[in-house]
Structure formats: structure tokens, C-alpha cells
Amino acid sequence: MRRGRAVLESGGGRGRPGYSREDILRAAVDAFNAAGYEATSMGALADRLGVTKSALYHHVSSKEELLGEALDHALGALGGVIDEVTEFDGTDMERLRLLVRGTTLALCAEAPSVTLLLRLRGNSDVELRAMDRRRAYTRTVVDLVSGAQADGDLRADVDPPTVGRLLFGMVNSLVEWYRPNGDLSPEELAELIGKMAFGGLVPRS
Amino acid sequence: MRRGRAVLESGGGRGRPGYSREDILRAAVDAFNAAGYEATSMGALADRLGVTKSALYHHVSSKEELLGEALDHALGALGGVIDEVTEFDGTDMERLRLLVRGTTLALCAEAPSVTLLLRLRGNSDVELRAMDRRRAYTRTVVDLVSGAQADGDLRADVDPPTVGRLLFGMVNSLVEWYRPNGDLSPEELAELIGKMAFGGLVPRS
Numbered sequence: 001m002r003r004g005r006a007v008l009e010s011g012g013g014r015g016r017p018g019y020s021r022e023d024i025l026r027a028a029v030d031a032f033n034a035a036g037y038e039a040t041s042m043g044a045l046a047d048r049l050g051v052t053k054s055a056l057y058h059h060v061s062s063k064e065e066l067l068g069e070a071l072d073h074a075l076g077a078l079g080g081v082i083d084e085v086t087e088f089d090g091t092d093m094e095r096l097r098l099l100v101r102g103t104t105l106a107l108c109a110e111a112p113s114v115t116l117l118l119r120l121r122g123n124s125d126v127e128l129r130a131m132d133r134r135r136a137y138t139r140t141v142v143d144l145v146s147g148a149q150a151d152g153d154l155r156a157d158v159d160p161p162t163v164g165r166l167l168f169g170m171v172n173s174l175v176e177w178y179r180p181n182g183d184l185s186p187e188e189l190a191e192l193i194g195k196m197a198f199g200g201l202v203p204r205s
Numbered sequence: 206m207r208r209g210r211a212v213l214e215s216g217g218g219r220g221r222p223g224y225s226r227e228d229i230l231r232a233a234v235d236a237f238n239a240a241g242y243e244a245t246s247m248g249a250l251a252d253r254l255g256v257t258k259s260a261l262y263h264h265v266s267s268k269e270e271l272l273g274e275a276l277d278h279a280l281g282a283l284g285g286v287i288d289e290v291t292e293f294d295g296t297d298m299e300r301l302r303l304l305v306r307g308t309t310l311a312l313c314a315e316a317p318s319v320t321l322l323l324r325l326r327g328n329s330d331v332e333l334r335a336m337d338r339r340r341a342y343t344r345t346v347v348d349l350v351s352g353a354q355a356d357g358d359l360r361a362d363v364d365p366p367t368v369g370r371l372l373f374g375m376v377n378s379l380v381e382w383y384r385p386n387g388d389l390s391p392e393e394l395a396e397l398i399g400k401m402a403f404g405g406l407v408p409r410s
Binding site for chain 2: 034035036037038039093119121123148152153154155156157158159161162163165166167168169170171172173174176177183184189192193195196197198199200201202203204
């Protein structure tokens with residue numbers, strides 16, 4: 001049940017007007033990432049927003065609803081990258097490079113909700129569904145690695161599922177340390193990751 | 206305050222004898238990883254072990270004590286790798302390769318406690334201290350990358366701190382997916398990671 005960009009009006013008590021649903025969602029994602037989803041109560045979230053708990057419940061039916069929406073957001077961004085890669089007319093190696101690049105950019109752009117997605121522990125239905133979709137993403141990666149190996153574009157002496165996990169282990173680590181105002185822009189990070197993953201750290205003569 | 210390998214004796218109630226401190230610690234780490242440290246109460250931990258909460262408190266003064274001990278365990282394993290690397294008589298590139306390899310093996314051997322270490326959010330003193338020590342580890346990595354660049358053994362067109370983060374992003378991702386009975390042994394994983402990180406995915410002619 002989606003309520004659009006509802007505004008939390010002052011309920012006469014501690015409520016403060018002017019919060020859009022987007023603001024609430026952003027605050028929820030920050031709180032979940034900071035203290036953990038399980039450890040964040042709706043009461044703590046209301047405190048964070050400076051509104052009463054009942055004012056918050058007026059606009060959001062449950063904590064799980066916020067989690068579901070945040071995960072949809074993250075999965076939507078990653079799904080957009082997969083669509084772009086699928087439609088791209090090129091070799092599997094070119095597609096894999098595009099996937100690594102696109103995922104890096106998506107992660108930088110949507111770091112908070114992707115962080116939440118990657119830290120899922122699968123304790124609820126919402127989380128289990130999101131983890132299913134994450135697994136579909138992993139299958140695409142493995143298919144591209146195998147295809148690139150068959151074409152002779154990717155070294156043959158490595159195991160595709162493990163390469164996929166390591167490659168995206170590297171990319172996904174961004175959510176732990178990427179800062180929007182850091183030394184490198186998302187474009188520069190995508191380039192560095194491409195160099196490292198495909199070219200390797202040892203200089204090529 | 207360490208109590209050695211205390212045994213939880215049956216307290217006459219639901220207590221079950223035979224748990225060593227190591228068993229308690231292992232159960233605590235599993236519970237913290239599964240549900241999050243904040244979300245795991247001493248009561249839930251006692252339930253998991255099949256003992257009463259008071260029996261558990263008889264042997265452990267707080268949840269934070271268990272966290273501290275688990276983190277010491279993880280940091281001890283990683284510290285052993287750093288010592289080995291520091292004592293190794295070789296180039297910085299050789300040391301970096303040794304560090305990647307040793308960390309991979311340590312992570313596979315101590316996956317549960319290292320998982321806990323890597324998921325720290327820094328909400329308590331124990332966590333903040335562990336994060337300090339984790340940062341010292343990161344500095345070693347950056348120094349080795351810079352040194353190897355200066356020797357011409359590592360490509361010059363990459364930023365050392367970012368390379369360090371990405372390299373260990375890849376290695377650390379092991380805690381998310383490594384299974385002791387999986388297809389690849391720790392040795393095989395260490396070899397694959399070395400190939401990928403240093404050689405790159407594109408075949409060298």
C-alpha cells in the first residue's frame with residue numbers, strides 16, 4: 001500500500017510538519033544501516049525524525065513496509081544495470097565490463113539502500129524475497145564469466161561462480177567506504193575497478 | 206576478567222552441564238552474526254544454549270565481554286598474518302601477495318569471528334577499539350601497495366588507498382559466502398584470489 005509523498009503534519013504534539021515520504025524513507029535507511037534493522041524500532045525512528053510515533057504510524061503501516069520500499073529501490077537500480085547489459089549488443093566480456101562499471105555507478109548513486117540490501121540476513125519475508133532477486137543477479141554474472149571464458153576473452157583457469165563472488169565482493173565493498181565527497185569520483189572508481197579486475201595489479205609489459 | 210574454560214553446570218533448573226567457555230563464545234558469535242549483536246539478548250543466547258539466563262551470567266559478565274573476546278580472536282588471527290608479513294625478507298610486492306594469501310587463509314579458518322569484526326558498526330567502546338586495530342591493518346596494506354608501485358612491481362596508474370580497499374573488499378567478501386565444505390579449499394581460494402588480483406581476468410599473452 002503506497003501513499004505517495006505524504007507529509008507528516010504536526011499532530012498538535014511533538015510533530016513537525018514538512019517530512020515527505022522520501023525523507024522518512026531516507027531516515028529509516030540511515031537508521032537501519034547505523035544500528036541494524038532489528039535494533040531500530042519505529043519509536044527510535046520517530047525520535048530521529050522529531051515526530052511522535054503515532055504521527056509516523058499515520059503514514060507508514062510498519063517498519064517492514066519501509067524496509068521493503070528501500071530494498072525495492074536498491075534492486076530497481078541494480079535491475080536497471082542488468083537490463084542495460086542484457087540489451088547491449090557485444091561480447092560477453094564487454095557485457096561483463098559494462099556490468100561491473102554500471103554496478104559501481106549504481107552503488108555510488110544509491111549507496112545507503114544498496115548497503116541495506118547487502119547486509120540482509122534473511123530474517124523476514126521481505127528480506128528473503130530481496131535475497132532471491134539478488135541471487136538472480138549473481139546468476140547473470142556467472143553466465144557472463146563462463147561466456148567470456150568460452151570466447152577466450154577471460155582466463156580459463158578460474159572458477160566462474162567464485163570469480164563472480166570475488167568480483168562483486170570487490171565492487172560491493174564500496175558500500176563500506178565510498179563517500180560522495182571522497183578523492184575519487186564514481187567514474188574514476190569505475191575505471192580503477194575495471195583496471196584492477198580485468199588488467200590486474202601487475203603491470204602488463 | 207577471563208574465567209578460563211568454565212563449565213556451565215546444571216543449576217538445578219533448565220541448566221545443562223558440559224558447555225565450555227569456547228562453546229558459549231561460538232554460540233554467541235553465531236547468534237550475533239545471524240541476528241545482529243544489538244538484536245541478540247543474553248536471554249536469547251541462554252535459550253540457544255539451553256541454559257537459564259542466570260546460569261549464563263554466572264560465567265559471563267556481559268554480552269559485551271563475549272563480543273570483546275570474539276573480536277580479540279579475529280584480530281589475533283589477522284595480527285598473526287601481519288607479523289608474518291613484516292618478518293618476511295622480500296620485496297613489498299612479495300609481502301603484499303603474502304598478506305593477501307595469509308588473510309584469505311585466516312578468514313577461511315576464522316570466518317565466524319572475522320565476519321563479526323567486519324560487520325562492526327562502532328556502537329560501543331569494544332567495537333571502536335577493534336575498528337582502530339582494523340585501521341592499522343589497512344595502513345599496512347596501503348604502505349605495501351605504495352612500496353610495490355615505487356619498485357615498479359605494481360601498476361602506477363592506481364590510487365594506493367583505493368587499491369587497498371578494493372583488494373581487501375574482494376578478500377573480505379569471503380565471510381559472506383565461504384563454506385568450509387564448498388567446492389574450493391582455502392588454498393585454492395587463496396590461489397584464485399592471487400591470480401585475479403595480481404594477474405587480472407584478461408589472459409596475458
